[in-house]
Amino acid sequence: MSVPERAVVTVPGPGGCGDYATNIALQLAGAAGQPPLRVAEILRSRLVDEPSVSDVVVTGPGFLNLSLQGAASAGIVDEILRRGLRYGHADAAGGSVVRLRCAADVRAVVVADSVARVLRSQGDSVRITCDGRPAPEWGSLLGVDLEDSGAPPGPTGLPGLPGAPGQGGLPDVPDLPHLDVTVRPVPASGDPLPLGRDAARWALLHPAGHDRPHITGDHLVQRESNPLFRVRYAHARTRALLHNAADLGFQSEPGPVHDSDATALVAALGDHPRVLAAAASHRTPDRLARHLVSVADATLPLLPAVLPLGEEKPSAAHRARLALAEAAGTVLAGGLSLLGIDAPHHL
Known part of the structure:
Protein backbone atom coordinates (compact mmCIF):
# COMPACT_ATOMS: atom_id res chain seq x y z
CA MET A 1 0.00 0.00 0.00
CA GLN A 69 -2.96 16.53 26.48
CA GLY A 70 -2.25 19.95 27.95
CA ALA A 71 1.47 19.23 28.05
CA ALA A 72 1.71 18.59 24.31
CA SER A 73 1.86 22.23 23.25
CA ALA A 74 4.25 22.95 26.11
CA GLY A 75 6.54 20.16 24.87
CA ILE A 76 6.74 21.66 21.37
CA VAL A 77 7.48 25.12 22.77
CA ASP A 78 10.09 23.75 25.17
CA GLU A 79 11.85 21.93 22.33
CA ILE A 80 11.91 25.05 20.15
CA LEU A 81 13.31 27.23 22.94
CA ARG A 82 15.89 24.58 23.80
CA ARG A 83 17.09 24.12 20.22
CA GLY A 84 16.74 27.76 19.18
CA LEU A 85 17.37 28.57 15.54
CA ARG A 86 18.34 24.92 14.94
CA TYR A 87 14.86 23.61 15.68
CA GLY A 88 14.02 21.22 12.86
CA HIS A 89 17.67 20.74 11.90
CA ALA A 90 19.37 17.37 11.81
CA ASP A 91 21.25 16.55 15.00
CA ALA A 92 24.46 15.73 13.12
CA ALA A 93 26.01 15.50 9.68
CA GLY A 94 25.76 12.24 7.79
CA GLY A 95 23.13 12.74 5.13
CA SER A 96 24.09 12.92 1.46
CA VAL A 97 26.87 14.58 -0.47
CA VAL A 98 25.12 16.84 -2.95
CA ARG A 99 26.39 18.80 -5.93
CA LEU A 100 23.88 21.44 -6.92
CA ARG A 101 24.21 22.65 -10.49
CA CYS A 102 22.47 25.76 -11.79
CA ALA A 103 22.58 28.17 -14.71
CA ALA A 104 24.22 31.58 -14.44
CA ASP A 105 20.81 33.16 -13.92
CA VAL A 106 20.06 35.31 -10.90
CA ARG A 107 17.02 33.32 -9.77
CA ALA A 108 18.70 29.96 -10.33
CA VAL A 109 21.72 31.07 -8.30
CA VAL A 110 19.61 32.41 -5.41
CA VAL A 111 17.41 29.29 -5.35
CA ALA A 112 20.50 27.05 -5.39
CA ASP A 113 22.02 29.06 -2.54
CA SER A 114 18.87 28.66 -0.42
CA VAL A 115 18.49 24.98 -1.32
CA ALA A 116 22.07 24.47 -0.14
CA ARG A 117 21.28 26.14 3.19
CA VAL A 118 18.20 23.93 3.69
CA LEU A 119 20.10 20.77 2.71
CA ARG A 120 22.87 21.59 5.18
CA SER A 121 20.26 22.03 7.90
CA GLN A 122 19.31 18.38 7.30
CA GLY A 123 22.88 17.11 7.60
CA ASP A 124 23.83 17.07 3.91
CA SER A 125 27.15 18.31 2.54
CA VAL A 126 26.73 20.62 -0.42
CA ARG A 127 28.63 22.41 -3.14
CA ILE A 128 27.11 24.64 -5.81
CA THR A 129 28.45 24.51 -9.36
CA CYS A 130 27.28 27.23 -11.74
CA ASP A 131 27.22 26.68 -15.49
CA GLY A 132 28.74 30.02 -16.41
CA ARG A 133 30.12 32.97 -14.51
CA PRO A 134 27.62 34.65 -12.16
CA ALA A 135 27.57 38.43 -11.92
CA PRO A 136 29.74 39.58 -8.97
CA GLU A 137 26.93 41.74 -7.58
CA TRP A 138 24.82 38.65 -6.97
CA GLY A 139 27.25 37.83 -4.18
CA SER A 140 27.72 41.33 -2.80
CA LEU A 141 24.08 42.45 -3.04
CA LEU A 142 22.11 39.22 -2.68
CA GLY A 143 24.33 37.36 -0.22
CA VAL A 144 24.96 34.41 -2.52
CA ASP A 145 28.12 32.38 -1.88
CA LEU A 146 30.01 32.46 -5.18
CA GLU A 147 33.33 31.08 -3.95
CA ASP A 148 33.07 27.82 -5.90
CA SER A 149 30.67 28.92 -8.64
CA GLY A 150 31.97 28.48 -12.16
CA ALA A 151 34.72 26.08 -11.02
CA PRO A 152 34.69 22.35 -11.74
CA PRO A 153 33.93 20.05 -8.83
CA GLY A 154 36.90 18.78 -6.86
CA PRO A 155 38.01 15.15 -6.77
CA THR A 156 35.87 14.28 -3.76
CA GLY A 157 32.71 15.86 -5.13
CA LEU A 158 31.59 18.67 -2.89
CA PRO A 159 33.39 20.77 -0.30
CA GLY A 160 31.32 22.41 2.39
CA LEU A 161 30.30 20.81 5.70
CA PRO A 162 26.90 21.60 7.26
CA GLY A 163 27.02 25.24 8.31
CA ALA A 164 28.03 28.32 6.42
CA PRO A 165 28.34 27.97 2.64
CA GLY A 166 31.88 27.54 1.36
CA GLN A 167 33.19 26.30 4.69
CA GLY A 168 36.31 24.22 4.30
CA GLY A 169 36.88 21.12 2.20
CA LEU A 170 35.10 17.81 2.42
CA PRO A 171 37.06 14.59 2.81
CA ASP A 172 36.09 11.61 0.69
CA VAL A 173 33.07 9.90 2.26
CA PRO A 174 32.34 6.82 0.13
CA ASP A 175 29.76 5.46 2.59
CA LEU A 176 27.44 8.43 2.01
CA PRO A 177 25.20 8.68 -1.06
CA HIS A 178 26.45 11.18 -3.65
CA LEU A 179 23.81 13.11 -5.56
CA ASP A 180 23.96 15.41 -8.59
CA VAL A 181 20.99 17.79 -8.65
CA THR A 182 20.22 20.48 -11.21
CA VAL A 183 18.15 23.47 -10.09
CA ARG A 184 16.08 24.95 -12.94
CA PRO A 185 13.56 27.52 -11.70
CA VAL A 186 11.70 29.68 -14.21
CA PRO A 187 13.71 32.92 -14.63
CA ALA A 188 12.38 36.14 -13.10
CA SER A 189 10.61 38.69 -15.28
CA GLY A 190 12.81 41.59 -14.19
CA ASP A 191 15.95 42.63 -12.34
CA PRO A 192 15.55 41.96 -8.58
CA LEU A 193 18.69 43.86 -7.49
CA PRO A 194 16.94 47.24 -6.96
CA LEU A 195 14.78 45.60 -4.28
CA GLY A 196 17.76 45.00 -2.02
CA ARG A 197 18.90 41.70 -0.56
CA ASP A 198 15.96 40.65 1.59
CA ALA A 199 13.07 41.66 -0.68
CA ALA A 200 14.89 40.41 -3.78
CA ARG A 201 15.57 36.99 -2.28
CA TRP A 202 11.97 36.71 -1.09
CA ALA A 203 10.65 37.72 -4.53
CA LEU A 204 12.75 34.97 -6.13
CA LEU A 205 12.17 32.26 -3.50
CA HIS A 206 8.52 32.62 -2.46
CA PRO A 207 6.96 31.53 -5.79
CA ALA A 208 7.17 27.85 -6.70
CA GLY A 209 10.02 27.01 -9.06
CA HIS A 210 7.66 26.48 -11.99
CA ASP A 211 6.07 29.94 -11.51
CA ARG A 212 7.64 33.10 -12.91
CA PRO A 213 8.41 35.68 -10.20
CA HIS A 214 7.13 39.19 -10.78
CA ILE A 215 9.66 41.74 -9.60
CA THR A 216 7.71 44.77 -8.39
CA GLY A 217 7.86 47.35 -5.64
CA ASP A 218 5.08 45.51 -3.82
CA HIS A 219 7.78 43.44 -2.13
CA LEU A 220 8.95 46.61 -0.33
CA VAL A 221 5.52 47.72 0.90
CA GLN A 222 5.18 47.73 4.69
CA ARG A 223 1.59 46.47 4.72
CA GLU A 224 -0.28 43.25 5.47
CA SER A 225 -0.68 42.64 1.74
CA ASN A 226 3.08 41.90 1.59
CA PRO A 227 3.79 38.35 2.90
CA LEU A 228 7.43 39.16 3.68
CA PHE A 229 6.34 42.12 5.78
CA ARG A 230 3.90 39.93 7.73
CA VAL A 231 6.61 37.37 8.47
CA ARG A 232 9.15 39.95 9.63
CA TYR A 233 6.53 41.99 11.48
CA ALA A 234 5.33 38.92 13.40
CA HIS A 235 8.94 38.15 14.35
CA ALA A 236 9.59 41.75 15.46
CA ARG A 237 6.40 41.77 17.55
CA THR A 238 7.46 38.62 19.42
CA ARG A 239 10.83 40.20 20.24
CA ALA A 240 9.13 43.39 21.43
CA LEU A 241 6.81 41.37 23.69
CA LEU A 242 9.79 39.69 25.33
CA HIS A 243 11.28 43.11 26.05
CA ASN A 244 7.97 44.45 27.36
CA ALA A 245 7.45 41.39 29.58
CA ALA A 246 10.91 41.86 31.08
CA ASP A 247 9.94 45.44 31.94
CA LEU A 248 6.88 44.04 33.72
CA GLY A 249 9.04 41.60 35.65
CA PHE A 250 8.17 38.23 34.13
CA GLN A 251 9.66 35.82 31.62
CA SER A 252 8.40 33.14 29.30
CA GLU A 253 7.73 29.66 30.68
CA PRO A 254 6.39 26.84 28.49
CA GLY A 255 3.02 25.56 29.63
CA PRO A 256 -0.42 24.58 28.34
CA VAL A 257 -2.06 27.27 26.22
CA HIS A 258 -5.78 26.71 25.78
CA ASP A 259 -6.58 29.87 23.79
CA SER A 260 -8.35 29.13 20.50
CA ASP A 261 -5.84 31.38 18.71
CA ALA A 262 -3.00 29.11 19.87
CA THR A 263 -4.25 25.91 18.23
CA ALA A 264 -3.26 26.74 14.65
CA LEU A 265 0.04 28.22 15.81
CA VAL A 266 1.09 25.14 17.78
CA ALA A 267 0.20 22.97 14.77
CA ALA A 268 2.30 25.16 12.46
CA LEU A 269 5.27 25.15 14.83
CA GLY A 270 5.07 21.39 15.27
CA ASP A 271 5.02 21.01 11.48
CA HIS A 272 8.24 23.00 11.00
CA PRO A 273 10.67 20.01 11.06
CA ARG A 274 8.58 18.19 8.44
CA VAL A 275 8.51 21.28 6.22
CA LEU A 276 12.30 21.62 6.40
CA ALA A 277 12.74 17.94 5.56
CA ALA A 278 10.34 18.23 2.60
CA ALA A 279 11.99 21.42 1.34
CA ALA A 280 15.35 19.64 1.44
CA SER A 281 14.08 16.44 -0.14
CA HIS A 282 12.33 18.21 -3.03
CA ARG A 283 14.80 21.16 -3.32
CA THR A 284 11.90 23.59 -2.86
CA PRO A 285 12.69 26.58 -0.62
CA ASP A 286 9.31 28.02 -1.64
CA ARG A 287 7.71 25.44 0.69
CA LEU A 288 9.63 26.96 3.58
CA ALA A 289 8.71 30.51 2.54
CA ARG A 290 4.99 29.70 2.41
CA HIS A 291 5.23 27.85 5.72
CA LEU A 292 6.71 30.96 7.35
CA VAL A 293 3.74 32.97 6.11
CA SER A 294 1.42 30.41 7.74
CA VAL A 295 3.36 30.65 11.01
CA ALA A 296 3.22 34.45 10.93
CA ASP A 297 -0.50 34.51 10.17
CA ALA A 298 -1.12 32.12 13.08
CA THR A 299 1.13 34.15 15.40
CA LEU A 300 -0.37 37.61 15.01
CA PRO A 301 -3.86 36.86 16.49
CA LEU A 302 -2.24 35.46 19.66
CA LEU A 303 -0.06 38.46 20.46
CA PRO A 304 -2.63 40.89 21.94
CA ALA A 305 -3.33 38.38 24.76
CA VAL A 306 0.31 37.83 25.75
CA LEU A 307 0.79 40.73 28.18
CA PRO A 308 -1.39 41.50 31.22
CA LEU A 309 -3.89 44.33 30.74
CA GLY A 310 -4.35 47.22 33.13
CA GLU A 311 -3.83 46.17 36.75
CA GLU A 312 -3.80 42.48 35.86
CA LYS A 313 -0.86 40.56 37.31
CA PRO A 314 1.27 38.22 35.17
CA SER A 315 0.01 34.67 35.53
CA ALA A 316 1.11 31.22 34.39
CA ALA A 317 -1.12 31.68 31.35
CA HIS A 318 0.70 34.90 30.42
CA ARG A 319 4.08 33.19 30.80
CA ALA A 320 2.92 30.27 28.65
CA ARG A 321 1.59 32.59 25.93
CA LEU A 322 4.85 34.53 26.01
CA ALA A 323 6.81 31.29 25.60
CA LEU A 324 4.61 30.34 22.64
CA ALA A 325 5.19 33.76 21.07
CA GLU A 326 8.92 33.45 21.69
CA ALA A 327 8.92 30.02 20.03
CA ALA A 328 7.07 31.43 17.02
CA GLY A 329 9.61 34.23 16.68
CA THR A 330 12.42 31.69 16.89
CA VAL A 331 10.95 29.57 14.10
CA LEU A 332 10.40 32.65 11.93
CA ALA A 333 13.99 33.84 12.44
CA GLY A 334 15.44 30.40 11.80
CA GLY A 335 13.38 29.92 8.66
CA LEU A 336 14.29 33.34 7.28
CA SER A 337 17.98 32.65 7.87
CA LEU A 338 17.73 29.52 5.71
CA LEU A 339 16.27 31.70 2.97
CA GLY A 340 19.19 34.11 3.41
CA ILE A 341 16.91 36.84 4.75
CA ASP A 342 17.44 38.92 7.89
CA ALA A 343 14.89 38.92 10.73
CA PRO A 344 15.22 42.37 12.34
CA HIS A 345 13.97 43.00 15.86
CA HIS A 346 12.51 46.35 14.80
CA LEU A 347 10.68 47.36 11.61
Whole structure:
Protein backbone atom coordinates (compact mmCIF):
# COMPACT_ATOMS: atom_id res chain seq x y z
CA MET A 1 0.00 0.00 0.00
CA SER A 2 1.38 3.42 -0.94
CA VAL A 3 1.62 5.99 1.85
CA PRO A 4 0.80 9.66 1.10
CA GLU A 5 3.81 11.96 0.98
CA ARG A 6 2.30 14.21 3.64
CA ALA A 7 -0.56 14.12 6.11
CA VAL A 8 -2.48 17.39 6.23
CA VAL A 9 -3.32 18.44 9.80
CA THR A 10 -5.53 21.51 10.25
CA VAL A 11 -7.79 23.23 12.74
CA PRO A 12 -11.13 21.35 12.85
CA GLY A 13 -13.75 22.71 10.47
CA PRO A 14 -17.54 22.82 10.88
CA GLY A 15 -18.74 19.60 12.47
CA GLY A 16 -15.26 18.80 13.81
CA CYS A 17 -13.97 18.90 17.36
CA GLY A 18 -10.77 18.80 19.37
CA ASP A 19 -7.48 20.56 18.64
CA TYR A 20 -6.58 19.19 15.19
CA ALA A 21 -8.23 17.35 12.31
CA THR A 22 -6.80 15.26 9.46
CA ASN A 23 -8.21 13.48 6.42
CA ILE A 24 -5.40 10.90 6.31
CA ALA A 25 -7.90 8.02 6.58
CA LEU A 26 -9.59 9.17 3.37
CA GLN A 27 -6.20 9.35 1.66
CA LEU A 28 -5.30 5.81 2.73
CA ALA A 29 -8.67 4.18 2.09
CA GLY A 30 -8.34 3.76 -1.68
CA ALA A 31 -4.90 2.13 -1.58
CA ALA A 32 -5.97 -0.06 1.35
CA GLY A 33 -9.17 -1.20 -0.39
CA GLN A 34 -11.15 -0.39 2.75
CA PRO A 35 -13.95 2.11 3.53
CA PRO A 36 -12.59 5.39 4.97
CA LEU A 37 -14.49 4.89 8.24
CA ARG A 38 -12.86 1.47 8.73
CA VAL A 39 -9.41 2.97 8.15
CA ALA A 40 -10.23 5.86 10.48
CA GLU A 41 -11.22 3.47 13.29
CA ILE A 42 -7.98 1.51 12.88
CA LEU A 43 -5.96 4.72 13.08
CA ARG A 44 -8.01 5.92 16.04
CA SER A 45 -7.21 2.76 18.02
CA ARG A 46 -3.50 3.46 17.54
CA LEU A 47 -3.60 7.20 18.19
CA VAL A 48 -5.50 7.02 21.49
CA ASP A 49 -2.56 5.14 23.00
CA GLU A 50 -0.17 8.03 22.29
CA PRO A 51 0.77 9.77 25.56
CA SER A 52 0.30 13.26 24.08
CA VAL A 53 -3.23 12.49 22.78
CA SER A 54 -6.19 12.69 25.16
CA ASP A 55 -8.96 11.74 22.71
CA VAL A 56 -9.61 10.93 19.04
CA VAL A 57 -13.08 11.30 17.49
CA VAL A 58 -14.06 10.14 14.00
CA THR A 59 -16.47 12.51 12.23
CA GLY A 60 -18.05 12.77 8.78
CA PRO A 61 -16.85 10.30 6.15
CA GLY A 62 -13.68 9.50 8.10
CA PHE A 63 -12.04 12.64 9.49
CA LEU A 64 -9.88 12.13 12.60
CA ASN A 65 -10.27 14.82 15.25
CA LEU A 66 -7.49 14.83 17.85
CA SER A 67 -7.45 16.42 21.29
CA LEU A 68 -4.03 16.78 22.89
CA GLN A 69 -2.96 16.53 26.48
CA GLY A 70 -2.25 19.95 27.95
CA ALA A 71 1.47 19.23 28.05
CA ALA A 72 1.71 18.59 24.31
CA SER A 73 1.86 22.23 23.25
CA ALA A 74 4.25 22.95 26.11
CA GLY A 75 6.54 20.16 24.87
CA ILE A 76 6.74 21.66 21.37
CA VAL A 77 7.48 25.12 22.77
CA ASP A 78 10.09 23.75 25.17
CA GLU A 79 11.85 21.93 22.33
CA ILE A 80 11.91 25.05 20.15
CA LEU A 81 13.31 27.23 22.94
CA ARG A 82 15.89 24.58 23.80
CA ARG A 83 17.09 24.12 20.22
CA GLY A 84 16.74 27.76 19.18
CA LEU A 85 17.37 28.57 15.54
CA ARG A 86 18.34 24.92 14.94
CA TYR A 87 14.86 23.61 15.68
CA GLY A 88 14.02 21.22 12.86
CA HIS A 89 17.67 20.74 11.90
CA ALA A 90 19.37 17.37 11.81
CA ASP A 91 21.25 16.55 15.00
CA ALA A 92 24.46 15.73 13.12
CA ALA A 93 26.01 15.50 9.68
CA GLY A 94 25.76 12.24 7.79
CA GLY A 95 23.13 12.74 5.13
CA SER A 96 24.09 12.92 1.46
CA VAL A 97 26.87 14.58 -0.47
CA VAL A 98 25.12 16.84 -2.95
CA ARG A 99 26.39 18.80 -5.93
CA LEU A 100 23.88 21.44 -6.92
CA ARG A 101 24.21 22.65 -10.49
CA CYS A 102 22.47 25.76 -11.79
CA ALA A 103 22.58 28.17 -14.71
CA ALA A 104 24.22 31.58 -14.44
CA ASP A 105 20.81 33.16 -13.92
CA VAL A 106 20.06 35.31 -10.90
CA ARG A 107 17.02 33.32 -9.77
CA ALA A 108 18.70 29.96 -10.33
CA VAL A 109 21.72 31.07 -8.30
CA VAL A 110 19.61 32.41 -5.41
CA VAL A 111 17.41 29.29 -5.35
CA ALA A 112 20.50 27.05 -5.39
CA ASP A 113 22.02 29.06 -2.54
CA SER A 114 18.87 28.66 -0.42
CA VAL A 115 18.49 24.98 -1.32
CA ALA A 116 22.07 24.47 -0.14
CA ARG A 117 21.28 26.14 3.19
CA VAL A 118 18.20 23.93 3.69
CA LEU A 119 20.10 20.77 2.71
CA ARG A 120 22.87 21.59 5.18
CA SER A 121 20.26 22.03 7.90
CA GLN A 122 19.31 18.38 7.30
CA GLY A 123 22.88 17.11 7.60
CA ASP A 124 23.83 17.07 3.91
CA SER A 125 27.15 18.31 2.54
CA VAL A 126 26.73 20.62 -0.42
CA ARG A 127 28.63 22.41 -3.14
CA ILE A 128 27.11 24.64 -5.81
CA THR A 129 28.45 24.51 -9.36
CA CYS A 130 27.28 27.23 -11.74
CA ASP A 131 27.22 26.68 -15.49
CA GLY A 132 28.74 30.02 -16.41
CA ARG A 133 30.12 32.97 -14.51
CA PRO A 134 27.62 34.65 -12.16
CA ALA A 135 27.57 38.43 -11.92
CA PRO A 136 29.74 39.58 -8.97
CA GLU A 137 26.93 41.74 -7.58
CA TRP A 138 24.82 38.65 -6.97
CA GLY A 139 27.25 37.83 -4.18
CA SER A 140 27.72 41.33 -2.80
CA LEU A 141 24.08 42.45 -3.04
CA LEU A 142 22.11 39.22 -2.68
CA GLY A 143 24.33 37.36 -0.22
CA VAL A 144 24.96 34.41 -2.52
CA ASP A 145 28.12 32.38 -1.88
CA LEU A 146 30.01 32.46 -5.18
CA GLU A 147 33.33 31.08 -3.95
CA ASP A 148 33.07 27.82 -5.90
CA SER A 149 30.67 28.92 -8.64
CA GLY A 150 31.97 28.48 -12.16
CA ALA A 151 34.72 26.08 -11.02
CA PRO A 152 34.69 22.35 -11.74
CA PRO A 153 33.93 20.05 -8.83
CA GLY A 154 36.90 18.78 -6.86
CA PRO A 155 38.01 15.15 -6.77
CA THR A 156 35.87 14.28 -3.76
CA GLY A 157 32.71 15.86 -5.13
CA LEU A 158 31.59 18.67 -2.89
CA PRO A 159 33.39 20.77 -0.30
CA GLY A 160 31.32 22.41 2.39
CA LEU A 161 30.30 20.81 5.70
CA PRO A 162 26.90 21.60 7.26
CA GLY A 163 27.02 25.24 8.31
CA ALA A 164 28.03 28.32 6.42
CA PRO A 165 28.34 27.97 2.64
CA GLY A 166 31.88 27.54 1.36
CA GLN A 167 33.19 26.30 4.69
CA GLY A 168 36.31 24.22 4.30
CA GLY A 169 36.88 21.12 2.20
CA LEU A 170 35.10 17.81 2.42
CA PRO A 171 37.06 14.59 2.81
CA ASP A 172 36.09 11.61 0.69
CA VAL A 173 33.07 9.90 2.26
CA PRO A 174 32.34 6.82 0.13
CA ASP A 175 29.76 5.46 2.59
CA LEU A 176 27.44 8.43 2.01
CA PRO A 177 25.20 8.68 -1.06
CA HIS A 178 26.45 11.18 -3.65
CA LEU A 179 23.81 13.11 -5.56
CA ASP A 180 23.96 15.41 -8.59
CA VAL A 181 20.99 17.79 -8.65
CA THR A 182 20.22 20.48 -11.21
CA VAL A 183 18.15 23.47 -10.09
CA ARG A 184 16.08 24.95 -12.94
CA PRO A 185 13.56 27.52 -11.70
CA VAL A 186 11.70 29.68 -14.21
CA PRO A 187 13.71 32.92 -14.63
CA ALA A 188 12.38 36.14 -13.10
CA SER A 189 10.61 38.69 -15.28
CA GLY A 190 12.81 41.59 -14.19
CA ASP A 191 15.95 42.63 -12.34
CA PRO A 192 15.55 41.96 -8.58
CA LEU A 193 18.69 43.86 -7.49
CA PRO A 194 16.94 47.24 -6.96
CA LEU A 195 14.78 45.60 -4.28
CA GLY A 196 17.76 45.00 -2.02
CA ARG A 197 18.90 41.70 -0.56
CA ASP A 198 15.96 40.65 1.59
CA ALA A 199 13.07 41.66 -0.68
CA ALA A 200 14.89 40.41 -3.78
CA ARG A 201 15.57 36.99 -2.28
CA TRP A 202 11.97 36.71 -1.09
CA ALA A 203 10.65 37.72 -4.53
CA LEU A 204 12.75 34.97 -6.13
CA LEU A 205 12.17 32.26 -3.50
CA HIS A 206 8.52 32.62 -2.46
CA PRO A 207 6.96 31.53 -5.79
CA ALA A 208 7.17 27.85 -6.70
CA GLY A 209 10.02 27.01 -9.06
CA HIS A 210 7.66 26.48 -11.99
CA ASP A 211 6.07 29.94 -11.51
CA ARG A 212 7.64 33.10 -12.91
CA PRO A 213 8.41 35.68 -10.20
CA HIS A 214 7.13 39.19 -10.78
CA ILE A 215 9.66 41.74 -9.60
CA THR A 216 7.71 44.77 -8.39
CA GLY A 217 7.86 47.35 -5.64
CA ASP A 218 5.08 45.51 -3.82
CA HIS A 219 7.78 43.44 -2.13
CA LEU A 220 8.95 46.61 -0.33
CA VAL A 221 5.52 47.72 0.90
CA GLN A 222 5.18 47.73 4.69
CA ARG A 223 1.59 46.47 4.72
CA GLU A 224 -0.28 43.25 5.47
CA SER A 225 -0.68 42.64 1.74
CA ASN A 226 3.08 41.90 1.59
CA PRO A 227 3.79 38.35 2.90
CA LEU A 228 7.43 39.16 3.68
CA PHE A 229 6.34 42.12 5.78
CA ARG A 230 3.90 39.93 7.73
CA VAL A 231 6.61 37.37 8.47
CA ARG A 232 9.15 39.95 9.63
CA TYR A 233 6.53 41.99 11.48
CA ALA A 234 5.33 38.92 13.40
CA HIS A 235 8.94 38.15 14.35
CA ALA A 236 9.59 41.75 15.46
CA ARG A 237 6.40 41.77 17.55
CA THR A 238 7.46 38.62 19.42
CA ARG A 239 10.83 40.20 20.24
CA ALA A 240 9.13 43.39 21.43
CA LEU A 241 6.81 41.37 23.69
CA LEU A 242 9.79 39.69 25.33
CA HIS A 243 11.28 43.11 26.05
CA ASN A 244 7.97 44.45 27.36
CA ALA A 245 7.45 41.39 29.58
CA ALA A 246 10.91 41.86 31.08
CA ASP A 247 9.94 45.44 31.94
CA LEU A 248 6.88 44.04 33.72
CA GLY A 249 9.04 41.60 35.65
CA PHE A 250 8.17 38.23 34.13
CA GLN A 251 9.66 35.82 31.62
CA SER A 252 8.40 33.14 29.30
CA GLU A 253 7.73 29.66 30.68
CA PRO A 254 6.39 26.84 28.49
CA GLY A 255 3.02 25.56 29.63
CA PRO A 256 -0.42 24.58 28.34
CA VAL A 257 -2.06 27.27 26.22
CA HIS A 258 -5.78 26.71 25.78
CA ASP A 259 -6.58 29.87 23.79
CA SER A 260 -8.35 29.13 20.50
CA ASP A 261 -5.84 31.38 18.71
CA ALA A 262 -3.00 29.11 19.87
CA THR A 263 -4.25 25.91 18.23
CA ALA A 264 -3.26 26.74 14.65
CA LEU A 265 0.04 28.22 15.81
CA VAL A 266 1.09 25.14 17.78
CA ALA A 267 0.20 22.97 14.77
CA ALA A 268 2.30 25.16 12.46
CA LEU A 269 5.27 25.15 14.83
CA GLY A 270 5.07 21.39 15.27
CA ASP A 271 5.02 21.01 11.48
CA HIS A 272 8.24 23.00 11.00
CA PRO A 273 10.67 20.01 11.06
CA ARG A 274 8.58 18.19 8.44
CA VAL A 275 8.51 21.28 6.22
CA LEU A 276 12.30 21.62 6.40
CA ALA A 277 12.74 17.94 5.56
CA ALA A 278 10.34 18.23 2.60
CA ALA A 279 11.99 21.42 1.34
CA ALA A 280 15.35 19.64 1.44
CA SER A 281 14.08 16.44 -0.14
CA HIS A 282 12.33 18.21 -3.03
CA ARG A 283 14.80 21.16 -3.32
CA THR A 284 11.90 23.59 -2.86
CA PRO A 285 12.69 26.58 -0.62
CA ASP A 286 9.31 28.02 -1.64
CA ARG A 287 7.71 25.44 0.69
CA LEU A 288 9.63 26.96 3.58
CA ALA A 289 8.71 30.51 2.54
CA ARG A 290 4.99 29.70 2.41
CA HIS A 291 5.23 27.85 5.72
CA LEU A 292 6.71 30.96 7.35
CA VAL A 293 3.74 32.97 6.11
CA SER A 294 1.42 30.41 7.74
CA VAL A 295 3.36 30.65 11.01
CA ALA A 296 3.22 34.45 10.93
CA ASP A 297 -0.50 34.51 10.17
CA ALA A 298 -1.12 32.12 13.08
CA THR A 299 1.13 34.15 15.40
CA LEU A 300 -0.37 37.61 15.01
CA PRO A 301 -3.86 36.86 16.49
CA LEU A 302 -2.24 35.46 19.66
CA LEU A 303 -0.06 38.46 20.46
CA PRO A 304 -2.63 40.89 21.94
CA ALA A 305 -3.33 38.38 24.76
CA VAL A 306 0.31 37.83 25.75
CA LEU A 307 0.79 40.73 28.18
CA PRO A 308 -1.39 41.50 31.22
CA LEU A 309 -3.89 44.33 30.74
CA GLY A 310 -4.35 47.22 33.13
CA GLU A 311 -3.83 46.17 36.75
CA GLU A 312 -3.80 42.48 35.86
CA LYS A 313 -0.86 40.56 37.31
CA PRO A 314 1.27 38.22 35.17
CA SER A 315 0.01 34.67 35.53
CA ALA A 316 1.11 31.22 34.39
CA ALA A 317 -1.12 31.68 31.35
CA HIS A 318 0.70 34.90 30.42
CA ARG A 319 4.08 33.19 30.80
CA ALA A 320 2.92 30.27 28.65
CA ARG A 321 1.59 32.59 25.93
CA LEU A 322 4.85 34.53 26.01
CA ALA A 323 6.81 31.29 25.60
CA LEU A 324 4.61 30.34 22.64
CA ALA A 325 5.19 33.76 21.07
CA GLU A 326 8.92 33.45 21.69
CA ALA A 327 8.92 30.02 20.03
CA ALA A 328 7.07 31.43 17.02
CA GLY A 329 9.61 34.23 16.68
CA THR A 330 12.42 31.69 16.89
CA VAL A 331 10.95 29.57 14.10
CA LEU A 332 10.40 32.65 11.93
CA ALA A 333 13.99 33.84 12.44
CA GLY A 334 15.44 30.40 11.80
CA GLY A 335 13.38 29.92 8.66
CA LEU A 336 14.29 33.34 7.28
CA SER A 337 17.98 32.65 7.87
CA LEU A 338 17.73 29.52 5.71
CA LEU A 339 16.27 31.70 2.97
CA GLY A 340 19.19 34.11 3.41
CA ILE A 341 16.91 36.84 4.75
CA ASP A 342 17.44 38.92 7.89
CA ALA A 343 14.89 38.92 10.73
CA PRO A 344 15.22 42.37 12.34
CA HIS A 345 13.97 43.00 15.86
CA HIS A 346 12.51 46.35 14.80
CA LEU A 347 10.68 47.36 11.61
